[in-house]
Amino acid sequence: MLKRNSMGKIMDEPIRKMVTKRLIGVISGTTIQEGVRRMLEFDIGFLVITSGKDVVGFMTHTDIKRAIADGRSMDDPVDTIMTREPRAVDINTSVREALEIMSKNRYKRLLVTENEEVAGIITRWDIEDIDKQRLETFISRE
Amino acid sequence: MRILHISDTHVGPRSSFNQLSLFTIIKEIREEEFDVVIHTGDLTQNGTVEEYEKAMNIFSSVKTPVVFMPGNHDSRAGGLDLFERMVGPCNGVTDIGDAIIIHVNSAFEDGNEGRVGMIKFNMIRDALKRYSNKPIKVLAMHHHIIPVPSSGRERNILQNAGDILDLIIKDDVDLVLSGHRHYPNLYQIENTVFLNAGTSSGTKTHWGDVNSRNIIEFNGNEQRIITRRIGRQDETQVLPRKDKRIYSHFGKRILRAIHMSNTHVSDTSAFLEVQFRNAMRKIVQLEPDIIIHCGGVVREGIPLNYDMADRLFSDSNIPIIFSPAGRDINYLGYHLFEQHLGPFEQEFSDGEVLFLGLYSPQYDSSSGVIGTRERKALKDRLASVEERTKIVFFHHNVLPIPHSREKGLLEDSGDVLRALVDSDVDMVLTGTSSHPHAARVNETIIVNAGSLSSPYQRSLFGNSFNLIDIYEGAIAISEVNSLWGHRRLLGIWDRRRAPAPFGVNPPAYRTSS
Numbered sequence: 001m002l003k004r005n006s007m008g009k010i011m012d013e014p015i016r017k018m019v020t021k022r023l024i025g026v027i028s029g030t031t032i033q034e035g036v037r038r039m040l041e042f043d044i045g046f047l048v049i050t051s052g053k054d055v056v057g058f059m060t061h062t063d064i065k066r067a068i069a070d071g072r073s074m075d076d077p078v079d080t081i082m083t084r085e086p087r088a089v090d091i092n093t094s095v096r097e098a099l100e101i102m103s104k105n106r107y108k109r110l111l112v113t114e115n116e117e118v119a120g121i122i123t124r125w126d127i128e129d130i131d132k133q134r135l136e137t138f139i140s141r142e
Numbered sequence: 143m144r145i146l147h148i149s150d151t152h153v154g155p156r157s158s159f160n161q162l163s164l165f166t167i168i169k170e171i172r173e174e175e176f177d178v179v180i181h182t183g184d185l186t187q188n189g190t191v192e193e194y195e196k197a198m199n200i201f202s203s204v205k206t207p208v209v210f211m212p213g214n215h216d217s218r219a220g221g222l223d224l225f226e227r228m229v230g231p232c233n234g235v236t237d238i239g240d241a242i243i244i245h246v247n248s249a250f251e252d253g254n255e256g257r258v259g260m261i262k263f264n265m266i267r268d269a270l271k272r273y274s275n276k277p278i279k280v281l282a283m284h285h286h287i288i289p290v291p292s293s294g295r296e297r298n299i300l301q302n303a304g305d306i307l308d309l310i311i312k313d314d315v316d317l318v319l320s321g322h323r324h325y326p327n328l329y330q331i332e333n334t335v336f337l338n339a340g341t342s343s344g345t346k347t348h349w350g351d352v353n354s355r356n357i358i359e360f361n362g363n364e365q366r367i368i369t370r371r372i373g374r375q376d377e378t379q380v381l382p383r384k385d386k387r388i389y390s391h392f393g394k395r396i397l398r399a400i401h402m403s404n405t406h407v408s409d410t411s412a413f414l415e416v417q418f419r420n421a422m423r424k425i426v427q428l429e430p431d432i433i434i435h436c437g438g439v440v441r442e443g444i445p446l447n448y449d450m451a452d453r454l455f456s457d458s459n460i461p462i463i464f465s466p467a468g469r470d471i472n473y474l475g476y477h478l479f480e481q482h483l484g485p486f487e488q489e490f491s492d493g494e495v496l497f498l499g500l501y502s503p504q505y506d507s508s509s510g511v512i513g514t515r516e517r518k519a520l521k522d523r524l525a526s527v528e529e530r531t532k533i534v535f536f537h538h539n540v541l542p543i544p545h546s547r548e549k550g551l552l553e554d555s556g557d558v559l560r561a562l563v564d565s566d567v568d569m570v571l572t573g574t575s576s577h578p579h580a581a582r583v584n585e586t587i588i589v590n591a592g593s594l595s596s597p598y599q600r601s602l603f604g605n606s607f608n609l610i611d612i613y614e615g616a617i618a619i620s621e622v623n624s625l626w627g628h629r630r631l632l633g634i635w636d637r638r639r640a641p642a643p644f645g646v647n648p649p650a651y652r653t654s655s
Contacts, residue, residue, distance in 0.1 A: 016314060022389065025389060042631065043629050048388050135305075135313075139301050
């Protein structure tokens with residue numbers, strides 16, 4: 001859409017401004033079916049599993065596909081199929097570094113932390129999203 | 143970290159400058175411990191050499207570092223070069239241990255308006271990138287970014303306030319300081335505290351107020367904001383710094399609403415009928431309880447357009463309520479709107495959620511106003527509402543919109559925003575400037591809709607409408623593309639109740655007794 005290539009400019013930026021800082025989750029013990037319903041309701045591909053104030057895992061499309069292939073019951077709790085320790089990066093990590101981690105490991109998304117607490121999530125699409133890159137003003141030059 | 147925030151000292155002739163107030167502050171700086179003093183502009187009344195000399199002479203006894211930046215008054219005689227020569231750099235970054243303070247000049251020669259152009263905007267962005275890992279990030283400039291109440295008609299807000307607001311929220315700035323309006327005001331927008339200073343020693347005060355300054359203390363995860371007025375009790379508010387990131391408890395969905403704007407129905411290229419029809423088809427699939435149209439229904443208020451709107455909107459059976467924009471009432475629209483779409487102020491309630499429409503446009507004008515008496519009536523109305531969730535909707539924006547020149551703000555947006563936030567309104571829906579945006583101001587979520595079906599829009603996401611889901615425990619808002627139906631989340635917020643409103647001190651009306 002934009003003719004100039006803005007990717008070069010943003011590679012050294014911290015991922016902070018591209019991170020989705022609101023995550024949707026379900027509580028531990030929720031059934032897989034309920035979890036999938038929530039993902040559909042919000043049109044998302046990633047769900048956080050919480051217990052009290054703690055994050056205990058994450059459920060993605062891949063986990064659901066694996067559950068179907070394994071013939072699991074959809075009434076099983078999400079805890080039985082969730083990923084327990086997803087790869088996380090600090091919010092001050094550069095876009096270049098985050099992209100490298102995703103490319104090398106073929107990850108679609110990375111969990112983002114700040115001061116060792118969950119701060120959000122970043123996906124490949126976030127980095128591609130021209131609107132998230134665009135922090136500009138055109139009001140005047142001065 | 144303890145910061146003293148002063149502003150609008152207006153050093154100059156006695157008619158503008160209350161010397162005693164400034165001397166009180168200087169004494170306070172020398173006696174109390176501050177890590178830094180931030181002066182958000184209008185140091186002088188006219189920006190003359192004599193006034194700068196006088197001001198710097200007064201501040202010469204201060205040992206604490208002071209960050210100065212120019213205001214519109216400082217740029218009046220000889221421009222900003224004089225400020226740089228007599229006071230210091232107009233723009234800069236100050237690194238104080240845990241905190242980084244970025245200050246920029248928002249004034250320009252011989253004008254009262256404010257703006258932060260590309261070069262200064264990039265300077266802020268680069269400083270935030272360089273100091274991304276600093277625990278405390280402060281941005282200071284003279285002109286306000288959020289409308290300020292009790293200070294008259296809204297004017298001189300930063301022309302590109304929406305762009306700056308976007309940058310501030312995305313880069314997690316902790317505190318934004320400004321002045322200019324001569325009235326102290328505080329909002330927490332998402333995780334950022336926006337603090338406006340009153341005049342610290344100017345004679346032009348508003349609403350019976352007196353000279354004041356702000357003190358900000360950062361303690362671990364919270365900010366303590368103290369507004370100290372001359373001869374009055376301190377006003378203090380404590381605000382947590384970090385917000386919730388994970389939303390697991392939604393509970394039952396109470397209501398689903400569609401929020402749209404600027405359909406611009408017409409028999410011209412200014413109306414994209416394919417986008418309109420696709421969007422309406424998607425809306426039917428989403429099964430909302432109600433559609434709220436925040437104005438810009440037709441391109442111009444002429445019979446042909448209203449006849450067309452009648453046909454297009456009658457295709458769905460979902461209840462729809464409208465609020466007019468300026469273009470809806472232009473030409474004969476003033477009569478046609480009521481004939482075709484119903485009264486100017488429409489309402490909807492399902493017993494749990496109330497949608498309350500307000501009339502904000504003016505004939506033959508793009509600017510809007512609610513009005514003094516109407517604001518009072520609104521406050522009274524909101525105080526007696528029985529529904530648990532209160533949503534107010536109208537066309538013009540009360541919060542700046544990214545990627546636009548600020549022109550759609552209500553003339554009385556400062557007072558309207560304060561009234562809505564203090565009346566515990568859960569959500570405010572607006573529909574101007576054709577760029578979607580959602581942010582929570584204190585406990586009130588302010589949502590703007592993009593254009594549903596006009597090519598004259600500003601969002602790179604394309605034409606869109608908003609999907610609002612109200613749950614027992616949270617409110618989620620997404621933007622849905624009109625043409626293709628894909629969506630992205632604009633935000634989720636807990637449904638919490640408001641703390642005590644700021645401004646609890648009674649106003650200082652002088653009575654004859």
